[in-house]
Amino acid sequence: MSWSEWLDFDRAGVDKVPEEAGVFMMHTSMKVHFIGGSNNMRKSLAELLGEPCARNAKRFHYMPTASYGAEKDKMIKEYADNHQGRLPLCMEK
Template identity: 70%
Template structure:
């Protein structure tokens, strides 16, 4: 499995994503804002364009992964381990 190139987080960038299962990572100013996973990445990313927080992301990349829930969980764990237990800014409760 490998990550895509970084794409602009806009309608044109989202249209480049396959309608496939996978995970995605979004950032603005080089700070991770959201880590997501879905059975249909294009649909989920399109919905996030209007999210009050995640919609502020500037770029994203994705990875096709049939086991997207497990992969997302591992990405979140890795992120928390590197950031003193904190989650990405748009995922904090």
Template identity: 60%
Template structure:
């Protein structure tokens, strides 16, 4: 696995269906505002499910990293985001 981020892709079914069915982490944004930070054993499946999510489907772009340590990558990305944004979670992850 490369453990490098893909280029930013449009968040639509055509691009999501080209994502490998593999473990990895991903981030999604709209107008450069982070919407979601996630990870999964099957990132294609998770991204397809997010296409139907009322908040996440507003994202315009996404990128991903193939990695078996996806949970640790996600946790570090979330920690960095929360630290940088005064304790706030990404838009579609707020409770």
């Protein structure tokens, strides 16, 4: 498994993502906004373009993987472990 290049978080960037299962991470100025995963990354990212917090992200990258649920959970845990238990900006409750 390997990550894509970083893409701009806009319609043109999202349209480059395959309609397959995988995980993705979005950021602005090296601050992670969102860590996600789904069975259709393009659809999920397109929906996030309309979310008030997530649409402020500037770039994202993705990694196709059938085990997106487990991979997403692992990424969120690693993030929280490295940030005193906090979640990414758009995932805080």
